[in-house]
Amino acid sequence: MWIPTEHEKYGVVLASFRGTIQHGLPLEIGDTVQILEKCEGWYRGFILKNPNVKGIFPSSYIHLKNAHVKNKGQFETVIPDEDSVITEMTSTLRDWGAMWKQLYVKNEGDLFHRLWHVMNEILDLRRQVLVGHLTHDRLRDVKQHITARLDWGNEQLGLDLVPRREFSMVDPDEISVTELYRLMEHRHRKKETSTPASTHHLFVHVKSLMSANLGEELEVFFHIYDGRENRPLSERFFVRLNKSGLPKSPEKTERQCTLFVDLGSSDLRKDVYIVVHIIRIGRMGAGEKKNQCNVQYRRPFGCAVVSIADLLTADSKDDHLLKVYACNTESEWSQIHENIIKKANSRYNLSGSNTGLAVALQLLHGDIDQLRREYMVLFTRGVSITRKLGFSDVIMPGEMRNDLYITLEKGEFEKGGKSVARNVEITVYVLDIDGQILKGHVAAGSGEPSVDEYHSLVLYHNNSPRWGDQIKLPIPVDMFRGSHVRFEFRHCSTKDKGEKKLFGYSFVPLMQEDGRTLPDGTHELIIHKCEENTSLADCSRYLKQPFSKPNLPSNNQTLKGTKESFWITSFLCSTKLTQNGDMLDLLKWRAHPERINDSLSKLKEIDGSEIVKFLQDTLDTLFGILDESSQRYGLKVFDSLVHIINLLQDSKFQHFKPVMDTYIESHFAGALSYRDLIKVLKWYVDRIVDAEHQDHIQQVLKASEYIFKYIIQSRRLFSLATGGQNEEEFRVCIHELFMSIRFFLSQENKGTTPVAQTQAVFLRTFPAIYGELLKIFTVREVAGFVRETLGSLPTTVHPDCPLEAVKLQCIAKTVESQLYINPDSRCILLPVVLRVLQAHMQEQRDLVMCAQILSSMLSLIKKEENGTAELVVSEEVELIVESLLGVLLRTILEISNRPQPAGTSMRLQFQDVTGEFVACLLALLRQMSDKHYQKLLQAFSSKDDLRDFLLHIFTVFRILIRPEMFPKDWTVMRLVTNNVIITTVLYLSDALRKNFLNDKFDYKVWDSYFYLSVIFINQPCLQLESFSPSKRKKILEKYGDMRVMMGCEIFSMWQNLGEHKLNFIPAMIGPFLEVTLVPQPDLRNVMIPIFHDMMDWEQRRSGNFKQVEAKLIDKLDSLMSEGKGDETYRELFNSILLKKIERETWRESGISLIATVTRLMERLLDYRDCMKLGEVDGKKIGCTVSLLNFYKTELNKEEMYIRYIHKLYDLHLKAQNYTEASYTLLLYDELLEWSDRPLREFLNYPMQSEWQRKEYLHLTIIQNFDRGKCWENGIILCRELADQYESYYDYRNLSKMRMMEASLYDKIMDQQRLEPEFFRVGFYGKKFPFFLRNKEFVCRGHDYERLEAFQQRMLNEFPHAIAMQHVNQPDQTIYQADAQYLQIYAVTPIPDSQDVLQRDGVPDNIKSFYKFNHIWRFRYDRPFHKGTKDKENEFKSLWVERTTLTLIQSLPGISRWFEVEKRELVEVSPLENAIEVIENKNLQLRTLISQCQSRQMQNINPLTMCLNGVIDAAVNGGLARYQEAFFVKDYIMNHPEDGEKIGRLRELMFEQAHILEYGLAVHEKFVPQDMRPLHKKLVDQFHLMKSSLGIQEFPAYVRASPVHFTNGSPRTCRNSVPSIISPDGGRGVARRSFQRRTSYPAVNRYSSSSLSSQASNEVSNITGQSESSDEVFNMQPSPSTSSLSSNHSASPNVTSSAPSSARGSPQMAEKHKHSRENACLSPRERPVSAIFPNPLDPAQRAPAHQIGDTTLPRSDPNLSAPDKVRPAPSSWSLDSVKERMPHSSDSGGRMLCPPVPPRPPYSGSSAKNMRSQSPVPTSRSPQKTTVPPFTPSPTECQSASLVSNSPVLSGSYSSGISSLSRCSVSEASGTELPAGDHPPHQLPPPTTLPNSVSSSSDEPIRRENKTPPPYSVYERNNPRRPVPLPHSLSIPPQTDPPALPPKPHQLRTGSMKLDGTADPRVPRPRPLPRKVSQL
Secondary structure, X not given: OOEEOOOOOEEEEXXXXXXXXXXXXXXXXXOEEEEEEEEOOEEEEEEOOEEEEEEEEEHHHEEEOXXXXXXXXXXXXXXXXXXXXXXXXXXXXXXXXXXXXXXXHOOXXXXXXXXXXXXXXXXXXXXXXXXXXXXXXXXXXXXXXXXXXXXXXXXXXXXXXXXXXXXXXXXXXXXXXXXXHHHHHHHHHHHHOOOOOOEEEEEEEEEEEEOOOOOOEEEEEEEEEEOOXXXXXXXXXXXXXXXXXXXXXXXXXXXXXXXXXEEEHHHOOOOEEEEEEEEEEEOOOOOOOOOOOOOOEEEEEEEEEEEHHHHOOOOOOEEEEEEOEEEOOHHHHHHHHHHHHHOOHHHEEEOOOOOEEEEEEEEEEOOHHHHHHHOHHHHHHOOEEEOEOOOOOOOOOOOOOEEEEEEEEEEEOOOOOOOOOOOEEEEEEEEOOOOOEOOOOEEOOEOOOOEOEEEOOOOOOOOOOEEEEEEEEOOOHHHOOOOEEEEEEEEEOOOHHHOEEEEEEEEEEOEOOOOOEOOOEEEEEEOEEOOOOOOOOOOHHHHOOOOEHHHOOOOOHHHHHOOOEEEEEEEEEEOOOOOOHHHHHHHOOOOOHHHHHHHHHHHHHOOHHHHHHOHHHHXXXXXXXXXXOHHHHHHHHHHHHHHHHHHOOOOOOHHHHHHHHHHHHHHOOOOOHHHHHHHHHHHHHHOOXXXXXXXXXXXXXXXXXXXXXXXXXXXXXXXXXXOOOOHHHHHHHHHHHHHHHHHHHOOOOOOOOHHHHHHHHHHHHHHHHHHHHOOOXXXXXXXXXXXXXXXXXXXXXXXXXXXXXXXHXXXXXXXXXXXXXXXXXXXXXXXXXXXXXXXXXXXXXXXXXXXXXXXXXHHHHHHHHHHOOHHHHHHHHHHHHHHHHHHHHHHHHHHHHOOOOOOHHHHHHHHHHXXXXXXXXHHHHHHOOHHHHHHHHHOOOOHHHHHHHHHHHHHHHHHHHOHHHOOOOOXXXXXXXXXXXXXXXXHHHHHHHHHOOHHHOOHHHHHHHHHHHXXXXXXXXXXXXXXOHHHHHHHHHHHOOHHHHHHHHHHHHHHHHHHHHHHHOOOOHHHHHHHHOOOOHHHHHHHOHHHHHHHHHHHHHHOOOHHHHHHHHHHXXXXXXXXXXXXHHHHHXXXXXXXXXXXXXXXXXXXXXXXXXXXXXXXXXHHHHHHOOOOOOHHHHHHHHHHXXXXXXXXXXXXXXXXXXXXXXXXXXXXXXXXXXXXXXXXXXXXXXXXXXEEOOEOOEOOEEHHHHHHHHHHHHHHHHHHOOOHHHHHHHHHHHHHHHHHOOXXXXXXXXXXXXXXXXXXXXXOOOOOOOEEEEEEEOOOOOOOOOOEEEEEEOOOOOOHHHHHHHHHHHOOOOEEOOOOOOOOHHHHOOOOOEEEXXXXXXXXXXXXXXXXXXXXXXXXXXXXXXXXXXXEEEEEEEOOOOOOOOHHHOEEEEEEEEEEEEEEOOOOOEEEEEEEEEEEEOHHHXXXXXXXXXXXXXXXXXXXXXXXXXXXXXXXXXXXXXXXXXXXXXXXXXXXXXXXXXHHHHHOHHHHHHHHHHHHHXXXXXXXXXXXXXXXXXXXXXXXXXXXXXXHHXXXXXXXXXXXXXXXXXXXXXXXXXXXXXXXXXXXXXXXXXXXXXXXXXXXXXXXXXXOOOOEEOEEEOOOOHHHHHHHHHHHOOOOOOOHHHOOOOXXXXXXXXXOOOOOOOOOOOXXXXXXXXXXXXXXXXXXXXXXXXXXXXXOOOOOOOOOOOOOOOOOHHHOOOOOOOOOOOOOOHHHHOOOOOOOOOHHHHOOOOOOOEOOOOOEEOOOOOOOOOOEOOOOOOOOOOOOOOOOOOOOOOOOOOOOOOHHHHHHHHHHHOOOOOOOOOHHHHOOOOOOOEOOOOOOEOOOOOOOOOOOOOOOEEOOOOOOXXXXXXXXXXXXXXXXXXXXXXXXXXXXXXXHHHHOOOOOOOOOOOOOHHHOOOOOOOOOOOOOOOOOOXXXXXXXXXXX
């Protein structure tokens, strides 16, 4: 059976266990498990990282570890009994492991590898700790290394700072908050700023000397030199180099490496240098030939200098190559380094161009022990130590040193009978008292071992040499007495075998007879002459002689008069010997008692380093004198003692304090001294008030700590010796002493008087005395002393008095002393401390010190909580709360609201103070219990006081929650803070309910409470979802989820409010919404119902909840854009509130609000998800468009709408979609008017008038249209802006605008524009964002982007999407699938602007714009076979399925893609398909022939290929296949309704032959010679083709309109291509048209003048319908007929070649005078299917069914006319206004018809028989025409009359194509005139056509139900004149496409009214209601 475990509680998994058995728990190796129960070799428990899953596992898989259990029972916690560092290391490494892998994924390779190394290092150190073989010191070092690496890793990974004490983690609950803060602060400061080291060391490693002229051994000397004081700072480092310039002993690194130690911070400056002197060992002259003798001399070689400051930036041991210089004259050798430093170039030069000394130099920082640890290799390998000359900045006790430094300065020698100067060499010896040479006591420098003698360098022929050689004599202290140094002078002859001849000597004794050593300084020594063979072995012979000239007796004139002298400088650095006679006199006071007084007086003048050398001896001397002669010398001894004590306060000697402490404890023996010391001290204190000079007294009080130490130790020694005698007397003395002290402290002083300064001095040292007093007195007695002494201070001190700060410092030291730690003394001292603290904090003085004191006090209270009685702690807390809580809150508020100081150090201090006070407040609140809170709240005398307190504490809590309150990695501190806050708030909420509800309701307090609660919940440090699982688990175990606790409290308090809730609606909607967006389910469930409550109360108050709705919507956008909220929240919000409002009376409006908010959330979530992506893509733009439209159409939020306009604009600019960016900004532009209304600052716009902002927007939009090559749209805006400038007479800007407009026209004509592709994209499946889901769009592709590239781009944007491989509509399974499906194929645009495209002579540059802009509709054709496929001739069954897509907005627009609003599907029969194919081919041929004729084509190849393709296909069965398929009797019999179409096909085939014949003629003219054979072949094949078609000669109607493409057309439009139809430019053919009931559109045709109407009818009967040769030009579809409504009753498919003035006008009387030709279009080629012989772009194939209105297919004959055709009102161009004439219907329905040009397009007619009537010619306005008039021939007139018989189409198509029924636009008003109204300047209308029927009355408005786009430039009201705008800029879907922009000279017609009113039938889009916000 299962038994709960007692000891087996914790273990580690040794091997992985799969857990495949029932209830098995899967384990992985390394997991830690907690064991609950055991049973026969099995354990039951859980893995610690996932405690929710429990199971069983084998006990053999577990290694048990010792652990102890907390909270035994169901919720027990197991803590392993192991070193806390090991525990932390294990958990930290687990956390790092997961993050380490993520670094690899994020490609942060550097940190990845560094962390890997650190983790391995930690694991290695962990093993060392676990093995347990480390010594205590080593274990400490290892733990330090571990924690340092853990902290480094945590910092790098952005993890939390871990508070530690002695390397172990600290539990925040175990220590006070103030202590926790100090630990965190200490660790943070340590991490942030490392304290600069005060000691520095220079490492030098000599590598080699590189020189071309080596060959002799070298000696290299390094030393550090002070260039400011011109003296060396260190001894020398000496390296020997061999003849190759390399170290002589490379194996001994200490011979080539050194450490210049103990450099102070003041030594690291620019004028401190490393100086290198190089000496060569060899012949006298460097260039001398080698002679017989082997005598070698030390000769100068060179010098190098480098500044130490240059090394400060070098981190590693950088190799330096030092330049070596030689002096020009040898006599200046001793000064060469000074000359180099001073850059006296004339005195030195480079010793060789390539001579250099290679050395490694590195500065190291820290004390020498630290360096030994950090640079272990350096010291183990060997390095010599080079000391400083003299002691370091800090002298350490126990340091042994006895070095005498002698510098050989200079000498003055006589010639000695020589003709030239001598070569002098000095040999130096050290001899002991017996005259024996001391072996190995002369050192030229560190690095080389000491030698017996030293030889100086030799300066050539110099009787006044200056050497500057420094040597060190490390002589032992015991050998100093009696020793001397001898200097022997020799002349080094360059002849006589190079002998060295002795000629004199000098000497100097090292110690004087009185025991003083040789004094430091320069000594002039006497040179004693001697013979060269003189023996100096017996030193006693010369030691009796004088050694220096200053010491010569006055009677010794012989030596005094000699000119020969030798100068040396000596410097002693000794810890045992002194050169000071006064010091020796004092130490030998017993030998000379009469000198005691003088010696004590002179003690103050002795150097401090001399005193500390002999500290113990000096103190023994002083107390010895005191014991023997206290009456006589007591005061002097006391003063001397004070001097020595204060000497130890100096930083240089502070390390000797422990020496004095040790002396007092162990060596001091003055048992009687305390009486004298107390007496003298009291005497000084009593004199303070009256003394004029306080300096000496202040010195005495500074030393009072050690004086008391001596007093107390002396008394203890006396008590031990006498058994405690005179105890009472001693106590009385101490009491009297303190009375004197209290008296002088109680003196009131103003300002900084000397007494006040003395008081301050005493207060600084007073706390140090407590510890000494406690050795004799009880704790309470000492506490009494302190309380009375501090209490004696004057209370009314001036605030600026420095004594106040010192008093506070004294309090601080008191609180930190041992005395205060004791609870018995604390209760005595606490009131005094609190009184002082309260006074300072109230006046906001010395806050730093106050914070430290308070921190120390509160940390002690925490410590005592476990040990002392709880009552004592409770009383202390009560005292502190009563005294300081209020003032503490005010202080925190005050310092938080203060501006932060500018300086870095001040700012850090400022932050420290705030943090300290906050920690104090938290510590205090954490100590408070129910009783304390009750007393606190009862203590308030009035409600106002309580209200102020609550407001203060809530405000402070809000400050504590601020992110900047603590550093970001202080999560531990933040959690403690939050725990304290929520506990306190729970206590205070009761007070809020009891005191501030109902009639006592206070809005401000409640508002502050709610505000605090909201920001508490929203803190980043409480968002547990963002933490790692282990961190989340720890927080939940320790504190729970504090957000839920606070949320429940908010709900509870809200429910208590009752009717006061209305005060917080709508103010609290935003904050509460923010709370509900926190991703915590419990919190959301608690808080969301509050919104229902708010809706309910708002409904009661105002009958609706518009305020709630508005606030919710406003806040949702900003909150969700910050990343808050998710899909779960949307669902929860929806479900909870819907459930809540089920039974409410206002349920319907509530559901509406919830639905609106939910839909907004959907869009905002999509928007946020899209914005997370890196690059700008279609998804981001589409999502922004969706949200923008939602704000406008559904929410009517103007400000949000404008904000998203600009977000979309920025996205477009980033993606370089300049055209779309312009359209987007236009949305905002259209909300503004040309008014002077002031606008506030908004987004990036400054405060300005509405006119200025609109002007700026116009200019920006024009610029973007220019960049997007959409110049036509820019021109419209230029005109509008120019009108504004003109109205204000701003001609300067007007001129600029006109020039800009002109430049745009130039760009249209000169620059190339790429034609974009369009793609239809379907997004199917539930995984797509809401705005895309199950919708289809048409997208405008990027430049050069084809289908494959577009597909790839879409798949990149949606990487999880599946591309569908077919174009069929998906079924419901795809729609509902939990996946993403993309369906993409190319579509063809159907342009609206047919009038421009069909006009003669319009250049392709202009046409290209209208082909691909302002497109609403797109087409996709799919060929298929219906019925059985004829293998012989597949054309018989080849049908085309045509899909037409209509968008909600035209492209381009504010997005690159728009949703498809409507799709239509029609089927095109094989016959209709054949007609289309031939029409398109004919069109292509015409275009190429035209280009060839006008020489637009550079080479003729395209025409050649096209002709070849057509002729070759026709010969090989192309056209013959059509004949076989459709001209056979079977087909005609079975399809009688296709008679007209068959005739049409036959006409087209004849026409193609006719065009080909003409084309071949043109081809022959231009074909190059090498292509002639091909041309001949084409001609031959063409004749075969004609015969195969059965054409011997062309029918009359074809011959009558020969295809003549000459350039000599009498009438040409400006910029037009030459006429390409008629050879004479004036002949046209008119034909009768037949009314057809089929789906093929009717196209009007006119018969030639050579045929009568009857003949025309006959031909029509034969062919089905007749055609002229130019019909093939009219194939472009047109969604609306407005562009053609100005032409006679022609199909909208027909291209009008009339001038711009004629286009768009119903009456064209003047057109008789002009030849009529159709412009050849050159549409882009794009194959529709493989079945076309020579496929063309669908845009070229103008499908017949699209004539009239292409919104409906042509193949459905059953639809009524209104259903099929929905024309829109005309949008007339001003170009056409001049020539526009009204037409009207008579009572019989007849309609006036204008004269028609000679070669009108083909059109079907609804009437079979018509009469011809000639119209009355009308005069043309002279203002318009710019071409010569052309008189029409009679045939042309006749053709015109025949044209007039052409009726308006009726039946199925009449309403679609009727152009005569359109209302014309009045020139005067710019509006459409009703029938019968005539413009005043036009002639009467022509005669009425009898059979014309007007259909204008029943024409439905095109796209009338469509939602207008959010922009409409067309509807601008221009105050000066109507300015037509391009369709895409603003035209609502209801209007027709615009004409070409008007010509400038037509815009100035005086008769035009300034009203640009649109068609009244067209509903204008409702503008947004303008707000007061004035955006």
